[in-house]
Amino acid sequence: MPTPDRNLHPVNLPTGWTTTSWRDFTAMQLPRYPDPAELEGVLAELRGLPPLVTSWEILALKQQLAEAQEGKRFLLQGGDCAETFDACSSEVISNRLKVLLQMSLVLVHGLRKPVVRVGRFAGQYAKPRSADTETIDGVTLPTYRGDMVNSPGFSAEARRPDARRMIKAHARSAMTMNFVRALIDGGFADLHHPEYWNLSWVGHSPLADEYRRMVTAIGDAVRFMETLSGQEVHNLNRVDFYTSHEALLLPYEESLTREVPRHWGWFNLSTHYPWIGMRTAAVDGAHVEYFRGIRNPIALKVGPSVTPDQLLRVIDVLNPEDEPGRLTFIHRMGASHIAGKLPPLLDAVRRDGRRVLWVCDPMHGNTEATANGYKTRRFANIGSELEQAFDLHAAAGTRLGGVHLELTGEDVTECLGGARELTEVDLERAYHSTVDPRLNYEQALEVAMLIVRKQSSIGGAASSS
Secondary structure, eight states: OOOHHHHHSOSOOOTTOOTTGGGGSBOOSOOOOSOHHHHHHHHHHHHTSOOSSOHHHHHHHHHHHHHHHTTSOEEEEEEOSSOOGGGOSHHHHHHHHHHHHHHHHHHHHHHOSOEEEEEEOSSOOOOOOSOSEEEETTEEEEOOOOTTTOOSSSSHHHHSOOTTHHHHHHHHHHHHHHHHHHHHHTTTTOTTOGGGGOOGGGGTOTTHHHHHHHHHHHHHHHHHHHHHHTSOOTTTTOOOOEEEEEOOOHHHHHHTEEOOTTSOSBEETTOSEEEEOGGGOOTTBHHHHHHTTBOSOEEEEEOTTOOHHHHHHHHHHHOTTOOTTSEEEEEOOOTTTHHHHHHHHHHHHHHHTOOOEEEEOOSGGGEEEOTTSOEEEBHHHHHHHHHHHHHHHHHHTOOEEEEEEEBOSSOOOOSBBTTTTBOHHHHTTSOOOSSSOOBOHHHHHHHHHHHHHHHHHHHHHHHHO
């Protein structure tokens, strides 16, 4: 963890920042609540509720992200595009945890370095939208903005922004965190028994044999080390898991931003690792103003329209002290744009000597609509953007330090292709997402294997040159 002196004594507090200073800036993507008095009452209630995470967990994650910046760790960040209240169940949560554990097992085995595990859960209940309203059969209603704001059903009552939903989101997030912590503390993530993490697909997937070989190799390695030492290897029976979400609904985030004993500054205690989405990333906007004052490690989505000058300016605002582990850039360009758009950004940040963690989101730039009306993503495009990202970073002298994915532990059919070669007809079978298409458990594991193979090929090429 960071040194006690740095925790207790700030180098520089953000000038002019307060937990409410974002209110003086233009705030995009916020719902219009019909009853301001009810909204203020809800926020007062939230301010009295316990936090969802702790400051020491946040600082521990920040240290791990600093190590990822140096190439000593790899970040795996994944989960639902938008959590729903109905999906807060033991089966959904445990399956989500299983697929992230399986992916991290593949990455640890193949990359030969620790993996930072961050879930898009326990707070991912609000989503930005491209339009404020939606029209169906001549009826226009507010758009669905996630369960924290309103309901997906197309009626005036369902689409009415309801401030009380923030209380429910806090409760669901607390339940999720409680169950995840209980699973991990109970040995759910025990590396002595990775076979326990298997989902039902393992018996019949085209990837099953490759995954089983990895599980066997890791089990053999653990037993070998314990045989040599004569005792159990320390800490293999548990892993660290952190939470993340897009900090979109600023009134909610403000209400859970707290000072804590024995640490200077303010922490967003709704999540360990909040990020700013592309639609709210204006350097003079409310979201950037809010983020510049919190001590959490933070991330920013970077799309193909961002210029090098804009990126350098946002670094100056969000990480003026160049703190290790503070700032992550999650680039999401699309397979057809990344080769032209990413290199100038990498070059500008490298030449400026600024410390950031570069992460690839190969999902959002590759969304398309099918002829039968489904929003989907092609696995081939997802894989292509990831592989290009590794190559472009290697060519620029920078490092791709992680991946950011929308995925689920459920047997959904929302993304085309993959090992089972899902087609547009398959989308109709199990398309459950209320917003964006997600990788299913098998496609997610296939991405992890792709990362390992690509990193190995780059490493082999570098060592032979």
